[in-house]
Amino acid sequence: MRYALFTLLVLAGFAWAEMRGATLGGPDRRHPPVPASVRSSPGGYRSYHFWHTGFHGGK
Amino acid sequence: MTGQQGSCPQCGAPISFGGAHSLAAVCGYCRSAVVRKGAQIELVGKVPDLVSTSTQLQLGDAGRLDRQPFRIVGRLQLDQGAAAWDEWYVLFADGRDGWLAEAKGALFATRRFERAEALPRFEGLAPGARTQLTGLGHLAVDEVGAARFVSAEGELPFRPEVGASYRFADLSGPGGQFATIDYGARGDAPELFEGRRIRYEDAALATLIASRKRGAAAAAAGEAGLALTCPSCGAPVPLRRGESESVACASCRSLLDVSQGSLAVVGKLGRRTEPLIPLGAKGALQGLRVEVLGYLRRYTEYEGQRFEWSEWQLWSDDGYRWLSEYQGHFTWLEPIAAGEVRESGSAMAVGEVRYDHFQTGRARYADLQGELSWQARATDVVKVRDYVAPPLALSCEEEKGEINWSRGRWLPAAEVWKGLSLPGAPPRAIGVGAAQPNPYEEPKRWATRTAVAGAVCLVVLAAFLSSALPHERIASLDVPLPGEGVALSEPFELTSSRQSLQVTASAAMDQSWAGLDLALINDDTGEARTFGFELSHFYGSDDEGRWSEGSRNARAVLGGVPRGRYLLRVEVTLDPPSKPRVPPTAHVEVVRGVFVYAPLVIALLALIPAPFWLRLRASDFERRRWAESDHPTGGEDEEDE
Numbered sequence: 001m002r003y004a005l006f007t008l009l010v011l012a013g014f015a016w017a018e019m020r021g022a023t024l025g026g027p028d029r030r031h032p033p034v035p036a037s038v039r040s041s042p043g044g045y046r047s048y049h050f051w052h053t054g055f056h057g058g059k
Numbered sequence: 060m061t062g063q064q065g066s067c068p069q070c071g072a073p074i075s076f077g078g079a080h081s082l083a084a085v086c087g088y089c090r091s092a093v094v095r096k097g098a099q100i101e102l103v104g105k106v107p108d109l110v111s112t113s114t115q116l117q118l119g120d121a122g123r124l125d126r127q128p129f130r131i132v133g134r135l136q137l138d139q140g141a142a143a144w145d146e147w148y149v150l151f152a153d154g155r156d157g158w159l160a161e162a163k164g165a166l167f168a169t170r171r172f173e174r175a176e177a178l179p180r181f182e183g184l185a186p187g188a189r190t191q192l193t194g195l196g197h198l199a200v201d202e203v204g205a206a207r208f209v210s211a212e213g214e215l216p217f218r219p220e221v222g223a224s225y226r227f228a229d230l231s232g233p234g235g236q237f238a239t240i241d242y243g244a245r246g247d248a249p250e251l252f253e254g255r256r257i258r259y260e261d262a263a264l265a266t267l268i269a270s271r272k273r274g275a276a277a278a279a280a281g282e283a284g285l286a287l288t289c290p291s292c293g294a295p296v297p298l299r300r301g302e303s304e305s306v307a308c309a310s311c312r313s314l315l316d317v318s319q320g321s322l323a324v325v326g327k328l329g330r331r332t333e334p335l336i337p338l339g340a341k342g343a344l345q346g347l348r349v350e351v352l353g354y355l356r357r358y359t360e361y362e363g364q365r366f367e368w369s370e371w372q373l374w375s376d377d378g379y380r381w382l383s384e385y386q387g388h389f390t391w392l393e394p395i396a397a398g399e400v401r402e403s404g405s406a407m408a409v410g411e412v413r414y415d416h417f418q419t420g421r422a423r424y425a426d427l428q429g430e431l432s433w434q435a436r437a438t439d440v441v442k443v444r445d446y447v448a449p450p451l452a453l454s455c456e457e458e459k460g461e462i463n464w465s466r467g468r469w470l471p472a473a474e475v476w477k478g479l480s481l482p483g484a485p486p487r488a489i490g491v492g493a494a495q496p497n498p499y500e501e502p503k504r505w506a507t508r509t510a511v512a513g514a515v516c517l518v519v520l521a522a523f524l525s526s527a528l529p530h531e532r533i534a535s536l537d538v539p540l541p542g543e544g545v546a547l548s549e550p551f552e553l554t555s556s557r558q559s560l561q562v563t564a565s566a567a568m569d570q571s572w573a574g575l576d577l578a579l580i581n582d583d584t585g586e587a588r589t590f591g592f593e594l595s596h597f598y599g600s601d602d603e604g605r606w607s608e609g610s611r612n613a614r615a616v617l618g619g620v621p622r623g624r625y626l627l628r629v630e631v632t633l634d635p636p637s638k639p640r641v642p643p644t645a646h647v648e649v650v651r652g653v654f655v656y657a658p659l660v661i662a663l664l665a666l667i668p669a670p671f672w673l674r675l676r677a678s679d680f681e682r683r684r685w686a687e688s689d690h691p692t693g694g695e696d697e698e699d700e
Contacts (some may be wrong), residue, residue, distance in 0.1 A: 003506045003669050007513035010662050014517055017658035021559025023618025024657040026590075030162045031578075033585030 060226050067091055074100065077132050077151040081214035084133075092219045092617070106219060109210045110136060113301035114145045114161050115259065118213045123263040124168055128152045131159070133213035137206035142304050142317075148215060148406065156216060158252065159262065163394070163432060164302070164378030167237050169254030169263060178247040178249045181242045184228045186462040187397065195253055197398035198230035198238055202461050217659035220244075231256075231398025233410075255398065258377065289313060291324050294329065298354055299339075300374055303430035314427060328427055332356045335486060336371055336385060338429040341480035344382070345391050345468070347375040351479070353429035359443070366420075368521070372431055379432055381465060386484075388492025389475050390452050392467040400453070400464050405445050408452055408464060414446030414453040417493050418689045422456075445493060449684075451493035462669075469494040491684040499677035506670040515664050521659050528559075529652035535546035537644040538629045540573050546647075548627040550582055553651060557619045562627070562655040565612045568596040568646035571637035572609070575645065578628040579617060590615050594645060618655055 063076040069091040074084050076095055083094045085106050088505035092103040120131045133148030147159040157170035175276030184190065184203045191197055205226045211219050226242035235255040240250045287296045287306075294310030298317065306315050307328060314326040334679040341350045353372040358365050368385040381392035399409050407414045422443045428434060439458065446453040458547075469492055472485030533553075538546040553560075564575055572595040579637040580587045629647055685692045 003502075006669070007509050007516075007666060010513060010665050011516055011520060014662035015520060015524065017266040017661075018521070018528075018655065021616075021618045021620065021652070021655055022618065022658055023559070023655050024262070024661065026618055027615040028588040028617055029592040031587040031589060033355050033581075047414075048697075055125050 063095060063098075065093075067093070068093060068100060068102040073380070076131075076214060078214065079154055080151075080156045080214075080216040081132065081148075083215040083218050085212050085215075087212065091194060092443055103218060104221065106212075106221060107210045109134075109212060109303060110143045111139075112136070112143055112145050112161075116145070116147055116159065116161065116264065120147075120264060124151075124157075124257070124261070129157070129262075131213075132214045133211065135211050135215060136209040138209050139204055139206055142302055143209045144302075148213065157254070160682060164374070165211060165255050165394070166259060166262070166468065167254060168257050169237065169239055169252035172238070172251040172253040172307060175249075175251035178240055178251055179228075181226050181228065181240075181249070185458055187457065190230070192230070192238065192251065195236070195238060196232060196253075198232045198236070199400065200462075201229045201231050201397045203228045204460060209441050220662065232397030233399055233401070235396065236398055237396065258648075269541050273397070287317070289315065289323050290314075290322050296322065298430055299350065300430065300432070302432060303352065304433050305427075305435040305492045306430040307427050309428065314435065316434060317430075328424075328437055329430075330426065332369075332426040334369060334428065335370070336475070336479060337454055340479045340481065344373075344380075344470070344475065344478040345376075347377055348381065349373040349375045349479075351429070353431045354427070355424060355431075356426035357422045358425045359422050361420065372429075381467075382470075383467070384486075385492070386490055387488035388495055389470040389472055389491075390467040392452070392454060392465040392468050395464050395466045397462055397464050399466075400455075412448050412451060414448045414451070416689070417445040417447045417452075417685075418687075419444045445496045449494050450496040467494060467495060490687065491680060493592055493687065494685065497677055497684075499673050499680055503670065503673035503677045506673050510666045510670045514663055517659060517662050517666075521654070523524045525654040528654055530650060531646055531649050531652055534627060534649040535627070536627070536647050538564075538575070538631060538647055539644055540631055540633065540641040541638065541643065543631045545628065545630045545635050547629075548647075548649070550624050550626045551649065552624055553622050555652075557621050558651055559655050560617045560620050561614065561616045561650045562590075562617065562647065563612065563650070564592045564594060564629075564645050564647045567642045568594050568609065569640060569642070570597055570609050571595065571640040571642075572597075572634050573637065573641055573645065574632040575613070575647075576630040576632065577615075577647070578630075579620070580626055580628055581621075582624040582626055583621065587619055588620075590617070616653060616655055618657070620651075655660050 065074050065084060066072065067074050067086040067089060070086060070089040074086055074089040074093060076084060083092055085092050089352055090106050092106045093100050094103055116131060117436065118131055118134060122129055129149045129151045131147045132150050135146045136143045144162045149157050149159055151157065155170060157168065160167045171635045172194065174194045179190050184200050186200050187203055188200050189197050190200060205224045208220060208223045223244055225244060230238045230242045231462040237255050238251060238253045240249050240251050285299055289296050289308040289311060291313040292311035294308055296308055296315065298305055298306055303317060306317050308315060312331065314328055315322040316325045336351055338351050338354060343349065350373060351371050352374050355370040356367060357370060358367040367403060368383060371382040373380040373382060379394065383390045383392060395409065399407050403413050405416055420443050422441045424437055424439060442457040446456040454465045454467060456463045472488060476485040479522040483548065533551045534548045536546055536548045562577060566573065575592040575594065576589065577592065578587045578589045592613035594611060594613060596611050597609050598607035600606065627649055682692050
């Protein structure tokens with residue numbers, strides 16, 4: 001009986017996680033906020049190497 | 060030849076022959092046996108007085124079997140050198156005759172089987188063997204022996220010979236089927252009687268018996284059983300059942316044979332043990348009223364080690380029953396006919412239940428108290444085979460040309476104690492009982508079924524959610540590749556609290572490579588989530604043939620993205636050799652509300668541990684059960700259950 005309840009909880013948890021698009025880890029790195037003043041400056045989004053993940057050439 | 064009346068040639072008393080098959084009768088006044096020859100009645104000789112038995116029937120009783128009324132017209136008493144039993148000769152309303160035999164606390168109804176063909180030779184039958192009888196199928200041989208004529212009353216279908224010995228074989232089949240081959244005296248043609256084991260109520264005799272018992276009880280109020288005197292020490296020896304054949308003197312430890320009507324010393328018993336359940340205990344077990352008649356402490360030896368267990372013989376509303384105890388584990392046993400049991404590979408089967416072999420041993424008596432329904436000897440050695448199908452058990456005992464099967468059920472000690480109103484606490488069970496039900500088996504089965512059902516539900520739910528999620532494209536941009544520049548999407552809004560985002564990129568790469576650094580930037584907070592794609596496609600040929608590698612498409616799913624205003628930044632990196640060959644743009648798209656697999660995988664994994672753990676526990680329980688058997692499957696560490 002307890003296991004049946006647990007299974008129901010698992011089902012509910014799965015549905016909840018799926019609706020929220022929850023993932024375990026993921027391909028991305030998270031970065032702290034960049035101040036809006038910096039971002040709103042001309043070319044702000046373009047000039048920051050901060051977002052660069054490090055590609056240095058392929059084949 | 061029915062309905063013949065006459066008078067006794069010896070005393071002149073009236074004698075009647077009620078049935079077509081009745082050839083002889085015993086005069087109720089002078090106990091002379093007579094036979095009829097045509098209209099004549101001839102004297103055969105005196106028949107000894109009837110011996111006392113615990114029969115529940117009497118001459119003249121009427122009943123009904125298979126919707127056919129019958130009346131008891133004769134009685135035959137036989138023995139095998141021990142206590143006599145009764146076989147009642149009955150006439151049915153359709154003119155046929157038959158027998159009701161009371162033996163070992165059971166009632167067997169048989170009728171002559173007219174279509175009998177080629178019956179097996181007496182010498183060719185052995186207990187435990189099976190034989191084919193035309194019209195009756197394969198039957199198991201329960202007993203092969205000879206019965207001695209002791210006494211008779213009323214009508215009989217044969218000429219009685221005082222002291223004559225009649226050879227017989229009892230056989231049984233499934234569903235209570237029963238048959239007797241009557242080989243008679245040497246030189247007689249064998250006759251086959253077929254029938255089944257029945258209860259008194261099946262023959263509409265129960266009410267009559269109950270009424271008679273009430274009368275007898277009123278007449279003998281206060282009298283409890285029979286009191287005999289030990290021929291060895293003179294101590295009183297109580298006897299609760301008239302059909303008991305052995306009794307132990309509690310005073311001098313003599314084993315006494317009571318089968319001849321008086322007590323005879325047949326051996327001395329050794330050490331006295333204290334039974335867990337006292338003799339004379341009464342109560343209700345398994346829906347039957349029971350009384351403890353006898354107690355046995357038995358043992359078997361295996362590789363120099365002695366294993367002891369206890370057994371109690373009980374008298375119940377439905378004949379004899381047994382209670383067996385080993386290390387605090389109790390088993391309730393009831394006799395079944397050998398014909399009910401069939402071989403099933405290395406196992407035995409009764410009905411649909413298959414019993415696995417547990418152990419075989421040679422059982423001896425360590426102690427014997429109270430009374431027993433057979434001629435026990437202190438030196439008896441019985442071959443015992445035990446089979447189990449927890450919580451059921453099957454036991455076979457072979458001795459002296461006889462085979463006895465019992466079917467059992469594991470009983471919690473507390474149920475025994477409660478049923479018999481025994482004082483104190485029941486003994487603590489040690490280890491795992493042979494027929495003890497596996498407490499993990501049902502939870503294991505249940506958990507496994509629940510896990511499978513849960514997994515199916517998860518997959519169905521996943522399919523439903525996958526189709527219910529919006530899959531809405533909310534941004535797209537074409538990123539110029541040759542300049543290795545940076546591109547930004549138009550800002551887009553995410554209105555749901557949290558959701559998944561799928562970002563895809565594709566480009567018509569041809570012998571070239573491009574790296575994309577992507578950043579999903581929350582325009583409100585400045586938080587960013589970065590990730591990278593590689594787009595490439597190379598191909599060629601070598602000694603092993605054509606080859607290709609890389610992918611022109613890439614995909615990433617970002618989970619739990621909160622609501623807000625976002626934009627996507629894409630920065631291009633190229634390696635120098637690719638620069639001339641890259642396509643002009645890469646197409647990047649953002650889709651919200653896509654299915655993510657991680658929760659499904661985690662949920663499926665979460666369902667596994669409980670059934671897996673229960674499976675391990677159930678398996679360990681079985682290992683400990685079988686460690687006590689002839690087929691151990693592992694170590695022998697002990698733990699109470």
